[in-house]
Amino acid sequence: MSTTIKIYNQKAETVGDLKLSDKVFGVETNEALVHQAMVAQMGNERQVLAHTKDRSEVRGGGKKPWAQKGTGRARAGSSRSPIWKGGGVTFGPRSERNFKKDINKKMKRKALCMVLSDKAKESALMVLDKFEIKEFKTKTADLMLEKLEKKISKDKNNKAKRSILAINDKKDEKAKYSFRNIVGVKLINLDNINILDLLKYRDLLISKDCVKKIEEAYK
16 A cells, blocks of 8 residues: 655645655564664774784894803794784784675665665655755754754654654755754765664655655666
8 A cells, every 4th residue: 555645845735745655665674674674874984993013014133132041031033023022912903804795785775675665654754846946054854854843743842852864865065064053963865865864863854856766767
């Protein structure tokens, strides 16, 4: 059964209805698959920063500390041995570590549709007739979101912290700079839609054109 959702303008006025495709917004959730896609994206984005030097990389230690025999002390070939203070590190984290994980395209797209379906099911999906900010002004964007939240939000007391992922179907510098300083809000382009952002933010604000493009691409 197809889901129908209301379309709002930027004044939070209802301007029509939109029928969502079941192939994208009506997919049954598989938590294991969503988790797998999330872990794969996190692993592929992870930067390997920690790196310890082994004995070959530590500076110095080229000279033999003392003679092999006759001193009464244990044999030592270098002061950069792992058992010496200031020496190399054994089994420490290395920059060669690889956290990348493979997930096929079909599974990734299916997981994304599951998260979108969950947003629609939980009434966390807000559709705008058009996504347009006419000036570089944070106050304008904040006021628009405030009106939409009052119209749509189930929490009348607004106790819940703002958590909105806004998706625009095209690059818009005015929208980008108007949204970037609003706490709890992130604006991305449709080309950068990903499962981590969808899971991180509670509500999804998206334009009508974006919905159509998503359905064409993922159905």
